[in-house]
Amino acid sequence: SFAAPRPRCCSxxxxxxxxxxxxxxxxxxxxxxxxxxxAAASLIACAHAEDWPACQQQNTVVRSGGQALFANLQxxxxxxxxxxxxxxxxxxxxxxxxESCAKVCFSVPECTHWVWGTEEGEQKCWFRTGDAGxxxxxxxxxxxxxxxxxxxxxxxxxxxxxxxxGFGYGECCDAKYGPNGNAQxxxxxxxxxxxxxxxxxx
Numbered sequence: 001s002f003a004a005p006r007p008r009c010c011s012x013x014x015x016x017x018x019x020x021x022x023x024x025x026x027x028x029x030x031x032x033x034x035x036x037x038x039a040a041a042s043l044i045a046c047a048h049a050e051d052w053p054a055c056q057q058q059n060t061v062v063r064s065g066g067q068a069l070f071a072n073l074q075x076x077x078x079x080x081x082x083x084x085x086x087x088x089x090x091x092x093x094x095x096x097x098x099e100s101c102a103k104v105c106f107s108v109p110e111c112t113h114w115v116w117g118t119e120e121g122e123q124k125c126w127f128r129t130g131d132a133g134x135x136x137x138x139x140x141x142x143x144x145x146x147x148x149x150x151x152x153x154x155x156x157x158x159x160x161x162x163x164x165x166g167f168g169y170g171e172c173c174d175a176k177y178g179p180n181g182n183a184q185x186x187x188x189x190x191x192x193x194x195x196x197x198x199x200x201x202x
Contacts, residue, residue, distance in 0.1 A: 052150060
């Protein structure tokens with residue numbers, strides 16, 4: 001038996017590039033041992049997820065620095081604490097648990113970093129497209145997109161029970177349809193309040 005060395009996780013984009021380059025080299029030569037393939041598989045896995053909670057950066061905040069990520073957070077379950085009280089276009093929301101920050105960042109492709117800390121007396125998640133605004137911040141915790149609990153999967157926007165072919169969050173709940181969504185999606189069973197919010201709030 002053997003134990004493949006476990007690579008040290010660092011920034012996800014950089015490590016993912018290294019993993020792809022490594023596998024490209026492996027693919028052009030005959031494997032010398034199972035350990036080579038095991039190490040490659042381990043490197044790819046690490047590129048997608050970092051050790052939780054060790055990946056959390058304590059007492060570190062990433063301020064906007066021109067890189068605030070404004071996204072539709074309402075679809076993921078955000079309801080309060082959003083920018084200008086508009087959770088359909090916000091870079092933050094109130095969250096009880098730090099895991100909410102990590103899960104949402106993992107679900108939004110443009111998100112590279114999340115932050116969790118106290119703003120105006122409330123625990124909030126912030127989301128960023130870069131870390132140019134990184135600085136020391138007592139009590140704040142931040143992490144990259146790859147810093148999330150084991151087994152985390154991308155969140156589905158809205159209530160998954162409502163969606164079928166031709167009917168999805170984008171077709172029914174997009175902000176362009178107004179505060180009640182697309183009227184063509186609703187009937188006596190399905191409506192905006194039931195379908196455009198997840199069954200559980202963040």
